[in-house]
Amino acid sequence: EEQLLESGGGLVQPGGSLRLSCAASGFNFNNYAMGWVRQAPGKGLEWVSVISYDGANEYYGDSVKGRFTISRDSPENTLYLQMTRLRAEDTAVYYCAKIPFGDYANAFDIWGQGTKVIVSS
Amino acid sequence: DLVLTQSPLSLPVTLGQPASISCRSTQSLVHNNGNTYLSWFQHRPGQSPRRLIYQVSNRDSGVPDRFSGSGSGTDFTLKISRVEAEDVGVYYCFQGTHWPQWTFGQGTKVEIK
Numbered sequence: 001e002e003q004l005l006e007s008g009g010g011l012v013q014p015g016g017s018l019r020l021s022c023a024a025s026g027f028n029f030n031n032y033a034m035g036w037v038r039q040a041p042g043k044g045l046e047w048v049s050v051i052s053y054d055g056a057n058e059y060y061g062d063s064v065k066g067r068f069t070i071s072r073d074s075p076e077n078t079l080y081l082q083m084t085r086l087r088a089e090d091t092a093v094y095y096c097a098k099i100p101f102g103d104y105a106n107a108f109d110i111w112g113q114g115t116k117v118i119v120s121s
Numbered sequence: 122d123l124v125l126t127q128s129p130l131s132l133p134v135t136l137g138q139p140a141s142i143s144c145r146s147t148q149s150l151v152h153n154n155g156n157t158y159l160s161w162f163q164h165r166p167g168q169s170p171r172r173l174i175y176q177v178s179n180r181d182s183g184v185p186d187r188f189s190g191s192g193s194g195t196d197f198t199l200k201i202s203r204v205e206a207e208d209v210g211v212y213y214c215f216q217g218t219h220w221p222q223w224t225f226g227q228g229t230k231v232e233i234k
Contacts (some may be wrong), residue, residue, distance in 0.1 A: 045213055
């Protein structure tokens with residue numbers, strides 16, 4: 001069974017940094033592009049970032065560009081999101097999600113359970 | 122920027138009755154390859170989002186056949202033929218045609234009357 005398990009969320013002060021992790025299992029992680037989607041309190045889903053299967057290409061939403069960095073460790077089957085210069089509006093549940101094989105247009109077929117990030121002083 | 126607008130934003134439904142959610146895009150979602158990449162996601166309370174429909178009308182594995190998707194170009198619809206209690210949640214349309222800029226609609230909350 002394909003599974004994604006996020007970790008690393010928590011409380012951080014404005015301007016601070018945090019790294020989220022997503023452990024993948026049940027599929028060949030090396031073959032799939034992956035992404036992060038978030039949901040702020042009382043808001044809808046927002047695409048955050050996507051990385052290609054080989055890590056060669058990274059894509060970011062406008063609200064996080066220049067502050068967040070997506071990466072992956074294929075031997076460890078783990079996806080990361082390094083978040084810097086955090087703002088109150090980055091407070092959200094962050095979901096890791098898988099993209100079907102080579103099919104970026106049909107993104108996000110499998111999701112993790114989410115990890116909560118709170119940016120507050 | 123492309124915007125997906127859903128209506129209604131709140132949908133009270135009687136159990137066993139049908140429900141319909143509209144999603145309208147500010148740009149055509151027909152890709153250069155002729156396919157249309159419009160998906161629907163369900164987000165139940167306390168759970169992770171789940172994809173129900175991809176490419177307008179294709180149900181994901183395990184999705185009950187009471188869920189159906191239709192539409193073309195800029196106008197799309199998700200229909201639930203007979204709402205069950207487990208269908209309560211927020212439903213989002215989503216476009217991938219114009220990747221690497223993916224877009225969600227603002228969500229429609231389905232609740233039982």
